[in-house]
Amino acid sequence: MFGSQDPEKFKIPLSTSPFEQISNVWNSSHYQDFGIERLVRLFLVSSKVFFPGIYIDFLTRNLPAHSKKIYGEFYVIFKTVMPFVMLHYSLWDHYWLFVFNIYLLIETFLYVFYKIFLPEHNYGKLANRSIILLFFNFFEVIASFGVIYAAGNYLNQPITSWVDALYFSFITGITIGYGDFYPINETGKILVMVQVMSTISFLFLFFNFFAPRAQDITEWNSGNE
Incomplete structure (x- = not known):
């Protein structure tokens, strides 16, 4: 894992303030990393100060x-x-x-990468609650991209309902394409690539x-054979 260290030694308290977290990464207090990984x-960690979640x-x-x-x-x-709600009530034209x-979509994107590159809160077994919240994040991304597709002229045919927007975003998000909707310009293609x-x-x-x-379960089963 990126910059993996001893879990207990390098675990950062959840109550650490945003600026203390930045200082910890800058001073490499919890990771023995350098160069591009630290950057x-x-x-x-710095980007989090621009979003409500950390506050x-x-x-x-x-x-x-x-x-x-x-x-x-x-x-x-x-x-x-x-x-x-924006999709259901066709509110994508409200600037x-x-x-x-x-x-909010950008915050979720950064949150996912934060979980990957700064996993100090995720050591040990993952609680079911965290998995459920990640599923919520995933469906947020699906719906948010649906709003984006509905608001622009990116596809081969216009999106006329919230179902069409959600449908195209969902099949794109799970990397399945049926050919009925597809991007026709550079912006649409970039959006699809970002969503994938x-x-x-x-x-x-x-x-x-x-x-x-899964490894813990395998080891437990092996120990009880």
């Missing part, structure tokens, strides 16, 4: 664990539901809603989480 980590975590750090989880889950659910949708890249990132993250669990 990637620094970019990812929600920091502001709720002194609350009971279950209350803190509720706030975090509410934010994830809000981010997931918003693009679906500021569209921009806000892109803003996001799918690959999610798959990498899922496999990265499931592999240690």
